[in-house]
Amino acid sequence: MLHRRRAPLFAGLTALSVACALSGGSALAQTTPAPITQGQPFGAAPPAASPLPSSAPTANTAADAFAVSGVKVDITAANANSARDSAIREAQSRAWTELYKRLVPTGGAAPKLPEAELAKLVQGFEIDEEKVSATQYIGSITVRFRPNAVRDVIGGSVAGNSQYVEPPAKPFVVLPVTMTAGRALLWEDRTPWRAAWEERPAASSLVPLVVPDGELADAQAIGTEEAVAGNPEALARIAQRYHAGGVIVARVELPGGGADPARGLSVDLTRYGLDGTRDAQTVSVKPDAAAGDVLTRAVATVGAQLDEAWRRDNVMASGPEQSTLVRVPLAAAADWVEVRKRLTGFAAVTRTDLQSMTRSAALVTLTHRGDPDRLAQALAKRDLSLTRAPSAPPSVPGAVSTDWQLTLLPRSGGEAMAAPLGAPSALAPTAPLGAASAPSGGLGAPPRDLGTLPAKSVQ
Secondary structure (H helix, E strand, O other), X not given: OOOOEEXXXXXXXXXXXXXXXXXXXXXXXXXXXXXXXOOOOOOOOOOOOOOOOOOOOOEOOOOOOOEEEEEEEEEEXXXXXXXXXXXXXXXXXXXXXXXXXXXXXXXXXXXXXXXHHHHHHEEEEEEEEEEEOOOEEEEEEEEXXXXXXXXXXXXXXXXXXXXXXXOOOOOEEEEEEEEEOOEEEOOOOOOHHHHHHHOOOOOOOOOOEEOEOOOHHHHHHOOHHHHHHOOHHHHHXXXXXXXXXXXXXXXXXXXXOOOOOOOOEEEEEEEEEOOOEEEEEEEEEOOOOOOOOHHHHHHHHHHHHHHHHHHHHOEEEOOOEEEEEEEEEOOEHHHHHHHHXXXXXXXXXXXXXXXXXXXXXXXXXXXXXXOHHHHHHHHHOOOEEEEEOOOOOOOOOOOOOOOEEEEEOOOOOOEEOOOOOOOOOOOOOOOEOOOOOOOOOOOOOOOOOOOOOOOEEEO
16 A cells, blocks of 8 residues: 655655755655655654544545545656656646536536636645656645635636535445345455455545444444444444444345356445435446456446436535525424424535524525525425515514525435434424423413524524
8 A cells, every 4th residue: 555645735845855866866766655744844754643542433534525636747857846846736737627527527627727826725735656856756646625715716706607516524434235145244254345345445536435444333333234224323323433424335245256247246325314314226337357356346336326426416506605584484393403404414505594483483594605596406405495485474573574485395305214313213293383282381382472592503
């Protein structure tokens, strides 16, 4: 495995120049330095590693959607310092082109940015592999971009596009389940299917994926049968352990002798979201004995399918941010809880501020890009209806005029789980406000004006 080292942009050039001078000659010298922390100059001794707490999870590093890895550069210049500078600038330019294609798949060529403007988008870089001489630099570089700066460029007038794809805010945990002779295996053995996922390179992708290492705490969080059955409480535990936005159960059936490249492979994928949805699909890998290991191809195909599905469902409007005041009718106590759950992690809405609430409605400010009509299209995928509506009747005390109404719809975009990830195991059915099924003073008390709540940010 290649060593990886990190450094801030243009850091440590002097140190590298000295190293190149000491190497001497024109022959390229292979360098595989030990990893160093972000911001540490090249050539400095790495800091002593602090032991991880016993409860800290370890896993294959998730790809960063705003990072482009494996950018190949081969630059010759008058000296090593100039070659390296030019290589970094070239890597930045190529990485920007790749990132733009990832986030704006139908946007054509990436806009040409001045060198100074492009540098503002770059957070840093990592040297995956490099060879240096007195006049030449050959390397493979990972360039990491600043998410908000990239959003501003793509969503602003520089790029001039009407839509883009917002990456997931959190990674997804992948649980590779192998079915052999009617038995499901997840943590019990390191199956070839699990090994293929563990050896998956941390390549650039739109949907970041994390594969647990299978420690005891992982097995305690979710058992094999719980993963196969989609147990909501167990899925919530493993998602919380890795600070994930959801869980993907990838199940294959393998004979005792292993996968047969000549027969292909089918992968049953079930994606569980934090909003309580469950989406199932089957990914087929065509038979091709000459194309390499079928399990490795299956892992790559699954990753590509997940990226494509995310692009299809998460196209956002671009443009400057704006705010829309909406009224949310509330027929039951659980309605506001459900609205908040569906808005949580919703990339189209960058901020949700609760202005006030009564027993019958909430007044909310939604911050988003694009016009409200485009926002309505995106909200429909979360089973939320944003429509133009007349202002609240003047007879309602404290009513605020708003031309938009956000209505909670029945679930239709995916099979709902018994309980959402990260939520209690079940929410008891809630009677409409004003019903006479609860003791006086509770939800079933006679309707009364509760006034309004102070403004509060909903995160």
